[in-house]
Amino acid sequence: SMTLGCFTLLRTHGPVCRPSKPGNHSTEERFLLLGFSDWPSLQPVLFVLVLLCYLLTLTGNSALVLLAVREPRLHTPMYYFLCHLALVDAGFTTSVVPPLLANLRGREWRLERGGCLAQLCASLALGSAECVLLAVMALDRAAAVCRPLRYAGLASPRLCHALAGAAWLGGLTNSAAQTALLAARPLCAPGRVDHFICELPALLQLACDGGGQDSTERQMFAARVFILLVPSAVILASYGGVARAIWAMRTRGSRRKAMSTCGSHLTAVCLFYGSAIYTYLQPTHSYNQRRGKFISLFYTVVTPALNPLIYTLRNKEVKGAARRLLGGVGRGQDAQ
Template sequence: MGSFNTSFRQDFILVGFSDFPQLELMLSAFISVFYSLTLLGNSTIIVLSQLDARLQTPMYFFLCHLSFLDLCYTTSTVPQLLINLQGYDRTISYGGCVAQLFLFLALGSTECLLLVVMAFDRYAAVCRPLHYTTIMHPVLCLSLAIASWIGGFVNSLIQTSLMMTMPLCGHQVNHFFCEMPILLKLACQDTEGTEAKMFVARVVILIFPVTLILGSYANIAQAVLKTKSMAGCKKALRTCGSHLVVVSLFYGAAIYTYLQPKDSYSENKGKFVSLFYTIVTPMLNPLIYTLRNKDVKGALWKVLGRGTNSR
């Protein structure tokens, strides 16, 4: 038992993609480009929302929070992954691993809840247009955003605390960061009771929000069909389509990773799925939300034009 306690507190070795050496150089270039685009795209949304009065609405208030979340979310894993891919240092301390697990879970859980809030905002915009400004009052918007952050961090605190009670055997993590499913694989005694508690927490933070989002969009679809207006359908699709794409990408990958039984979780597949929702999705979010958005395009050209004229 004494040797176990020593190994438990040792540094972990992050295997990363070292078992795919032929991919490491390509992945390093791919991830560097995507990470740069993530930083640029999400920072641009935050800056534009502060500079242009047309973007100071509930929708863009929540979108700013989503962009900030994505910046933090991807930064919690990518810099270390790039170092890992260069082969310089594949280790992470026990404390660093726990901190990374906590932060990653907290940010991911907050995004789960924030997407529900954004669905409610779209429901109010489409189904209650005359009362939209009254319903989505700035005080309510701020309260919903704060509640999302608090809920996300509380969920992470619960799951991380449960994880820390588990005895782990070995210090080689077959992943590029400390993620819950892969750490559960290192558990060296029967942990069914703890895993059951974790599973309940994951269902609450994943399935419950998805159910609320689908309910919101069912009401939106019903309201749009009642109008029997092609213009109304196009407006609703434009208003809600971007959010639905983001929800599908984010929840699809998260449900695949976190609601699988431990025994059926594939470590190699898990790496590539995690790569998708830690790097690709945060990069796509700004494009999905702004590619066909006239307000954001107008704000961008206005800022760029102001910068050109000032010269």
């Protein structure tokens, strides 16, 4: 439904620009993604790194979803939201990696305007959904630590479904708004994007000035501030409450358990939000494309590969579920 929504948006708004004055605006119908062509000696290393991260992302996140679905002990709000995070990460990386790998192999990657905006819409929707989902997970952890006796009632299945749906809907809404605003802007020649994906800051640097475009850019910036800073505020408030609750605990064991419960999520939040805020909250005129490519590579490729490791390395419940699942598979093979 997300992809259909993106393509419906593109059909509604048509091409990015139909210039009235040839020569001022771009009449090209294709974008050339330059990728890392300015770092030719680095491309083979990046190809191996990106491919490895992509395989880890698909394997790790698929394993998390499988364990959370198959293991009754993991049928809790925390792992329900973790399943959604795993699906978002897998989709987010898949929207980016295939063209990136082709580009790193030396192939020129050209996209039609509609294809470029569709990729932008998909990656923005999934990235925005992750922003909201991480805030929802912070609320869940705060409820578990600060209100342990009321947690079962607070985190009801109906509420969990509603919050997960809100994360997906919020991501798609933000993406549709940003893509629609960009689609209404004329882009000036040349149609060369100094990036490995059609990412918003890189595309905005191609936008023509004048004609009320400053107002459009302010609206787009306000939307980015909202989708990044509002969830960030929720996360900070949630962990402020968690910190106070941990400080009030009398036993070291209780403190250790509470900190281990929240530590993995807090690590994932810092990795994702640090790079995303740097990329999307900079003014367009000060955005450094060369540096931006490597930062985008981190939060679109590396972070989704690290998330399954972050959530499982110190998690006894997940490791126990994995051992039970593998043990059951082994016994089944022995029986045959």
